[in-house]
Amino acid sequence: MKPSRSALPAAPPAAAAGPARSWVHFWFTPVDPVGLHVLRLLAGLLFLAWLLPFAGHLDSLFGRDGWLDRQGYADLAAYAESAQLPEWLRPPVGWSVLYLVNANSTALTAFYWASVAVLALFTLGVAPRLTAVLAWVIVVSFTANPVLYYPEGDTFLKVLAFYLMIGCVLVGQRDRQRLPARLLGLAWPITRAVGRPSLGANLALRLLQVHFAIIIVTNGLHKLQFGDWWSGVALWYPLHPPFATTLAQAQAQAPHRESYLFVLSAAAYAMLVWQIGFPLFAWRRKLRVVLIGGALIGWLGLALIYQLPLLGPALLIGCLSFVTADEWHRVFGLLARRPGLRWLARWLPDERAEEPGIAGIRKDPAASPVPSEIRMAKSESIMSRTPGA
Amino acid sequence: MSPTPSQTTERVPRWLLIAGSVAIVFHLSAVVVRALAAPSGPWVSEMGPDTATPPQFAYTLDSLTSPYLKLIRLTDSYRFPSNRPGFSAVYLEVRLKDEAGQELATVRIPDEQANFWVRHRQTLLAHTLGNDQMVTLPPSELIPAPHQQVPQVVYWEPAANEPRHLHLARKSINEIDRNAPPPRPSDDALLLARSYARHLCRVHGAAKAEIIRHHKNPMPPAVLFWENVQAGAFDELLSFFGEFPR
Numbered sequence: 001m002k003p004s005r006s007a008l009p010a011a012p013p014a015a016a017a018g019p020a021r022s023w024v025h026f027w028f029t030p031v032d033p034v035g036l037h038v039l040r041l042l043a044g045l046l047f048l049a050w051l052l053p054f055a056g057h058l059d060s061l062f063g064r065d066g067w068l069d070r071q072g073y074a075d076l077a078a079y080a081e082s083a084q085l086p087e088w089l090r091p092p093v094g095w096s097v098l099y100l101v102n103a104n105s106t107a108l109t110a111f112y113w114a115s116v117a118v119l120a121l122f123t124l125g126v127a128p129r130l131t132a133v134l135a136w137v138i139v140v141s142f143t144a145n146p147v148l149y150y151p152e153g154d155t156f157l158k159v160l161a162f163y164l165m166i167g168c169v170l171v172g173q174r175d176r177q178r179l180p181a182r183l184l185g186l187a188w189p190i191t192r193a194v195g196r197p198s199l200g201a202n203l204a205l206r207l208l209q210v211h212f213a214i215i216i217v218t219n220g221l222h223k224l225q226f227g228d229w230w231s232g233v234a235l236w237y238p239l240h241p242p243f244a245t246t247l248a249q250a251q252a253q254a255p256h257r258e259s260y261l262f263v264l265s266a267a268a269y270a271m272l273v274w275q276i277g278f279p280l281f282a283w284r285r286k287l288r289v290v291l292i293g294g295a296l297i298g299w300l301g302l303a304l305i306y307q308l309p310l311l312g313p314a315l316l317i318g319c320l321s322f323v324t325a326d327e328w329h330r331v332f333g334l335l336a337r338r339p340g341l342r343w344l345a346r347w348l349p350d351e352r353a354e355e356p357g358i359a360g361i362r363k364d365p366a367a368s369p370v371p372s373e374i375r376m377a378k379s380e381s382i383m384s385r386t387p388g389a
Numbered sequence: 390m391s392p393t394p395s396q397t398t399e400r401v402p403r404w405l406l407i408a409g410s411v412a413i414v415f416h417l418s419a420v421v422v423r424a425l426a427a428p429s430g431p432w433v434s435e436m437g438p439d440t441a442t443p444p445q446f447a448y449t450l451d452s453l454t455s456p457y458l459k460l461i462r463l464t465d466s467y468r469f470p471s472n473r474p475g476f477s478a479v480y481l482e483v484r485l486k487d488e489a490g491q492e493l494a495t496v497r498i499p500d501e502q503a504n505f506w507v508r509h510r511q512t513l514l515a516h517t518l519g520n521d522q523m524v525t526l527p528p529s530e531l532i533p534a535p536h537q538q539v540p541q542v543v544y545w546e547p548a549a550n551e552p553r554h555l556h557l558a559r560k561s562i563n564e565i566d567r568n569a570p571p572p573r574p575s576d577d578a579l580l581l582a583r584s585y586a587r588h589l590c591r592v593h594g595a596a597k598a599e600i601i602r603h604h605k606n607p608m609p610p611a612v613l614f615w616e617n618v619q620a621g622a623f624d625e626l627l628s629f630f631g632e633f634p635r
Contacts (some may be wrong), residue, residue: 094462
């Protein structure tokens with residue numbers, strides 16, 4: 001049977017009952033990989049934004065004679081061993097390809113720029129099966145230095161890189177492909193964005209979603225270990241950094257302290273509710289505004305109040321992993337109707353899926369679940385390509 | 390819950406369902422166990438604020454799954470430092486000197502001239518050196534074994550003439566005041582200070598580097614209600630790590 005190119009997910013694979021059926025439905029329902037590719041594009045941009053600013057500081061940050069030199073690594077390992085530190089107190093040192101090249105400044109620079117090139121190809125979707133694996137290796141290699149380790153941001157980079165690697169490797173595995181395509185993966189978005197429903201795409205997205213929810217909830221619960229979160233004044237501290245705030249400046253808020261603390265505590269509690277209640281709304285379509293709106297506000301707050309780079313965009317990308325394929329199509333459909341964005345229509349589901357006999361799914365166009373804005377954008381895009389239209 | 394079921398009939402082999410399910414359960418369990426296998430707190434205890442150890446089941450299971458997580462480099466416990474409010478602000482001043490002790494250059498970390506992303510990593514470095522701990526004392530005075538000495542501790546001691554200056558000092562653990570144990574730099578902070586000093590000496594051709602930590606405690610929100618605040622209560626504190634050779 002000719003495979004459908006429909007954007008619709010395929011059926012749950014096995015008929016089972018109750019929790020088993022839900023489990024199989026959740027994890028093993030093939031979906032259109034468009035969501036995975038959007039995440040890959042956004043995460044690739046984030047990886048580039050993270051790595052590129054280190055240019056010019058490579059020897060200091062990653063060299064064998066850098067901030068943590070070879071002797072420093074040896075001392076750290078010896079200390080962890082002699083003090084018999086438990087796992088949670090051990091410095092987060094892990095394997096890294098950089099250890100092979102960081103003794104030589106030229107080799108380190110070459111590796112760095114090669115890494116930037118690989119991340120650029122990964123972002124563009126060139127040979128994603130290969131570049132996704134390399135992107136993961138790059139991300140974990142450049143986050144291996146315990147001195148530079150930035151738990152809030154680097155954690156998300158590693159999580160995104162890992163699941164995108166799984167997704168990019170698995171997508172299209174069941175397609176009949178020539179060996180080079182099988183090894184490298186099909187290029188996207190150079191070719192069509194919309195592929196046949198993929199089990200691998202669903203698996204990667206589901207793993208990312210669940211892992212992301214674990215991070216957010218754990219992080220929210222961790223905040224409850226500090227009295228300042230309970231009393232709602234946690235945001236006071238990043239808003240009044242010690243070296244940038246004088247006592248007079250802080251006390252200037254005193255005349256309206258009740259309203260000031262009211263706002264701060266309400267914002268702190270809103271953060272806690274959003275994080276701890278995350279699983280309650282993350283998978284609900286009707287509450288997308290809470291999910292995405294919260295991530296956008298979080299990005300703003302993390303950048304402006306906490307001055308934390310990476311975490312805001314990583315948070316947003318993580319939240320976007322919950323957006324389904326047909327929601328992405330709806331977004332593309334709306335965007336493709338804007339002048340200058342018609343090219344987005346090529347990422348919409350193939351209209352052939354609407355024709356009887358190809359997918360053999362929808363005989364009645366009126367009953368088509370493809371949103372009207374997508375169909376309209378498609379037809380507008382075709383019209384704009386027609387001479388004289 | 391998305392995605393919605395559809396009408397195509399592609400089937401997944403049963404063996405793949407079972408193998409995939411086992412892999413998913415193992416992987417996510419390892420992630421959850423790692424999140425649980427971290428200390429919590431600090432909580433109120435008889436000995437003052439203290440962290441609580443992780444639950445034994447999580448600790449035991451984590452020891453089994455951590456090789457897997459280390460391999461895929463997902464070993465974080467997701468308890469981010471920024472969750473802890475009221476961190477002190479820290480910057481470092483490093484005075485680079487030649488053999489004769491003449492000052493060659495002074496480096497400040499975080500460097501105001503560095504780009505935002507690099508400056509952020511420099512802030513992380515400075516904070517690692519600012520992560521002081523209290524000296525932990527044994528329950529009773531230690532009596533050394535024959536021909537052995539009582540262990541010594543390195544701690545921060547206020548300078549005699551400078552009110553807000555701290556110097557590193559070393560003393561027998563039995564001589565520490567039990568009623569007011571002093572703070573000390575963490576062990577990894579001392580390791581890192583040495584390593585960073587060596588790095589700067591190499592870069593600037595210096596013989597030794599003196600690291601000075603500038604440190605300022607945050608003002609609590611209670612200042613909004615205080616009428617009179619003691620002068621200098623939130624002034625900068627200077628901690629001298631001493632000179633480190635190249």
